[in-house]
Amino acid sequence: MAHHKIVTLERHIIEGERSHPGATGNFSNILRDLSLAIKIIWREVSKAGLVNILGATGTENIHGDQVKKLDVLADDVIYKAMDHTGHLCVMGSEEHEEILKIPTNYPKGKYVLLYDPLDGSSNIDANVSIGTIFSLYRRITPNGDGTLEDCIQPGYKQIAAGYVVYGSSTMLVYTTGDGVHGFTLDPSIGEFLLSHENIQIPKRGKIYSVNEGNYKWWDSGVKKYIKYLQEEDKPTNRPYSGRYIGSMIADVHRTLLYGGIFLYPGDSRNPNGKLRLMYEGNPIAYIMEQAGGRAIDGSRRILDVVPKKLHQKTPVFVGSEEDVTICEKFLKEG
Numbered sequence: 506m507a508h509h510k511i512v513t514l515e516r517h518i519i520e521g522e523r524s525h526p527g528a529t530g531n532f533s534n535i536l537r538d539l540s541l542a543i544k545i546i547w548r549e550v551s552k553a554g555l556v557n558i559l560g561a562t563g564t565e566n567i568h569g570d571q572v573k574k575l576d577v578l579a580d581d582v583i584y585k586a587m588d589h590t591g592h593l594c595v596m597g598s599e600e601h602e603e604i605l606k607i608p609t610n611y612p613k614g615k616y617v618l619l620y621d622p623l624d625g626s627s628n629i630d631a632n633v634s635i636g637t638i639f640s641l642y643r644r645i646t647p648n649g650d651g652t653l654e655d656c657i658q659p660g661y662k663q664i665a666a667g668y669v670v671y672g673s674s675t676m677l678v679y680t681t682g683d684g685v686h687g688f689t690l691d692p693s694i695g696e697f698l699l700s701h702e703n704i705q706i707p708k709r710g711k712i713y714s715v716n717e718g719n720y721k722w723w724d725s726g727v728k729k730y731i732k733y734l735q736e737e738d739k740p741t742n743r744p745y746s747g748r749y750i751g752s753m754i755a756d757v758h759r760t761l762l763y764g765g766i767f768l769y770p771g772d773s774r775n776p777n778g779k780l781r782l783m784y785e786g787n788p789i790a791y792i793m794e795q796a797g798g799r800a801i802d803g804s805r806r807i808l809d810v811v812p813k814k815l816h817q818k819t820p821v822f823v824g825s826e827e828d829v830t831i832c833e834k835f836l837k838e839g
């Protein structure tokens with residue numbers, strides 16, 4: 506029987522680094538450390554349903570431990586897994602207004618990690634898939650403690666980005682600029698194994714993903730685009746299907762694998778929408794483009810937006826190249 510190559514996340518990164526002459530091995534160490542944090546988060550998320558038995562959030566569980574909100578726990582786990590490694594000069598978390606300094610007693614490195622520890626965690630009580638999202642940048646400042654300037658770089662400066670979707674199986678999807686690769690966690694050995702090499706998003710899909718409850722506040726271009734998707738006259742000769750999970754990583758992951766478009770537009774109440782540029786827009790945009798898709802904020806590439814604030818929001822239109830291009834035309838016509 507032909508044995509499939511068993512490619513762990515670590516092996517894939519190291520083999521990838523060999524094709525990057527300048528690679529210094531730091532990146533494989535960073536992803537290894539991050540994947541440990543992710544496995545700890547996976548363990549907590551997978552027993553979340555048992556919290557009531559083990560103790561509801563904010564109370565003590567049967568072991569007498571304080572049960573933390575899962576997003577607070579995930580945030581803490583990532584920070585503590587990364588703060589001492591000597592690879593990072595600063596971090597930024599979607600859960601914290603300010604940048605997160607590296608403790609003074611630890612060495613500072615040349616990278617910056619931005620992360621959303623548990624996106625969509627409001628859905629966890631309904632057992633809906635949620636996700637962890639991360640972005641890696643090279644520092645701008647020469648040395649010492651990283652600064653806000655190191656954290657608010659445009660998305661095209663990312664050297665790596667990825668997400669984890671904690672669902673029926675737990676998958677880690679990442680890019681370092683050489684395509685997008687998916688790994689599935691084998692819980693029996695606690696390893697992420699390569700399961701989706703070089704993911705390419707279909708050039709056009711048949712699914713659109715948006716919260717239609719915001720319809721009345723959308724710009725006319727968005728309204729006309731969604732109405733267009735619901736008409737017959739397309740190559741598929743049938744309307745698109747609507748699929749909205751309301752957990753961005755789950756909606757983005759389905760869009761990446763099946764094609765179509767995920768959109769969170771700005772509207773008359775929130776011109777920049779709800780999703781955050783640094784923590785959601787940029788990492789997802791990098792992955793979508795690396796998979797042959799597109800990612801715009803309505804008028805330009807998300808990766809070209811020059812950030813002004815760490816938590817600024819951005820409209821998001823991401824997915825199959827042809828779908829985003831058609832959407833862009835409707836947005837431009839208004």
Ligand code: P6P
Nearest residue numbers: 624625627716751752753754779
């Ligand atoms: P709405 C989850 O709370 C989240 O941040 C994303 O994961 C998700 O895409 C979005 O908000 C859903 O927002 O307004 O449609 O409920």
